[in-house]
Amino acid sequence: SWGILPGRHILIADADGSVVASLPEQSIFRSSGPVEILNVFEPSLAGSRIGVAELDLASGNHVLTTVRALKSANKHVIILQEQTEGWVPSHAALSITLSATTGFVVLILGFAFHWQSTRAREGDLINDAVRGRIDTALNRGRCGLWDWDLSRGRIFWSQSMFAMLGLESRPELMTFGEVNSLVKSDDIDLFAFANQLMSGEADHFDQIFRMRHVQGHWIWLRVRCELSRTKAEDGLHLVGIAVDITEQKSLAEKTVEADLRLRDAIETxxxxxxxxxxxxxxxxxxxxxxxxxxxxxxxxxxxxxxxxxxxxxxxxxxxxxxxxxxxxxxxxxxxxxxxxxxxxxxxxxxxxxxxxxxxxxxxxxxxxxxxx
The missing domain is CATH 3.30.450.20 (PAS domain)
Structure with missing residues (x-):
């Protein structure tokens, strides 16, 4: 079956190029092909390895051919593969294969990138939804999240924390100086407390102090944070929550004032x-x-x-x-x-x-x- 493939010709010829047998028997290359081919391969016939040549014969046929010498019979076996409609040169086939493989790989990579982008977009949407719910809950509870990077002096505030002080929310981290400028210095010294946390004298933060609203009045806050250190971070973080207790403070003051008035009235x-x-x-x-x-x-x-x-x-x-x-x-x-x-x-x-x-x-x- 190998010898009868389309365009395949096998010739047995003498040293002078005379064909003694062929497959198929009426091969178009019986008359002139062998002599021309033997002349091409004559320098290599004495060696042990003979390659494959791509030839344009005088008859106008374009073929791939090789020759093997039968030394015992002083004859040569000539194998020809003529160009047919479906035949493509090997380098072109390699290029097509590489192009197809490259296109397939690019298609797979594109699909993977699209799938990963979709997953990332879905994750971002979920994160935004969760953050929105958390901000809504914090706003309703008059609370704000704090994440104080003690080693770098940077402080993260949630959107609700900005809202409590009437400030415009921003994605950048707050500096220690910006936060400290809003704190009532008579109530607490944040710098001194930060030194205590860094030196290990304290491991949590639970303080009540006032911070200035953008309109000028003071807001009473109770800030409760805990010292945190994770393997992924190389510094100490003070993470917790700040609760607006201005109404409680006002109510307590009014209660004290009412109690004093009642006692004064009873005393009189x-x-x-x-x-x-x-x-x-x-x-x-x-x-x-x-x-x-x-x-x-x-x-x-x-x-x-x-x-x-x-x-x-x-x-x-x-x-x-x-x-x-x-x-x-x-x-x-x-x-x-x-x-x-x-x-x-x-x-x-x-x-x-x-x-x-x-x-x-x-x-x-x-x-x-x-x-x-």
Whole structure:
């Protein structure tokens, strides 16, 4: 089957070029081809290796040919492969193969790049969505993320942190100087605390201080961070969260102010006033109550039990007690008591909604004397 391939010719010729046999028998190269071919290969016939030649014969045929000598029979075997419609020179075939292979590899690389780009784009979209949700949650909670690179003096802020201070959000890291310029220096020294963290004297940060809003007022923040070091980083990072506690601070101040006003108001009334909670612990009293029961300052601290007040103080002797019977509220009573020194008190006691009770004692000695 090898010898009958399309365009294949096998000739057996004498030394003078006469063909004694051929395949196919009526080969077109029987007449002139062998002599021309033997003349080409004559210098190589004496050697052990004969190559393949590409020849244009006088008949106009373009062939690939080789010759082998049959020394025992003094003849030569000539093999020719003529150019056919589907035949392509070897270098062209190699070029086509390389081009096809290169194109296939480029196609694979292009597909891989497109697939990787798609995955990266999807990852970026997921990251943006997650970051957006985190920023939304932080904005609603009035919180901001901090990532302080202590070794380089760079600080990352989340978008919500910029929003709390009224600043324009930016992708660049904040410098230590920029952040420190916004901090109220009377509240904290960030530089000194950074030195403590770098020297190992502290491993976390939990401080309350003020930072200046872009409109000029101060924002109270509680910053809670922890020292972090990862294998991928060559420096210390202080990572945590800052919470806006301005409203809590304002509410606490208003509560203190209201408490002071209430105490001042109770102190100015001429009656002895005392308020107990549901567990019979002292909430507050005025100086008239303190003088009436001769209590030391340590005994009128909020939270002091009723038993302690009775034990420490000197209860006035009640010589007589008269109920007026006018109270209609549950848990309330009103009565008049004459003390051992002859003075009279009008005492009104009433339960509070939380289970405690309030007692007010009014000096009615003049009224009683006038009645007598």
């Amino acid at each position: 009334i001429p009656e002895a006033f005392v308020l107990w909670d549901a567990d019979n612990r002292l909430v507050l009293c005025n100086s008239h109550f303190q003088r009436l029961h001769k209590l030391p300052d340590s005994a009128i601290a909020p939270g002091t039990s009723y038993e302690t007040v009775i034990e420490v103080g000197r209860m006035p002797e009640v010589r007589g007690r008269t109920s007026d019977g006018q109270s209609s509220l549950p848990g309330a009573r009103t009565f008049e008591a004459q003390l051992d020194d002859g003075s009279w008190l009008h005492i009104s006691e009433r339960r509070t909604k939380d289970g405690g009770y309030v007692s007010v004692g009014t000096d009615i000695t003049r009224i009683k004397t006038h009645e007598q």
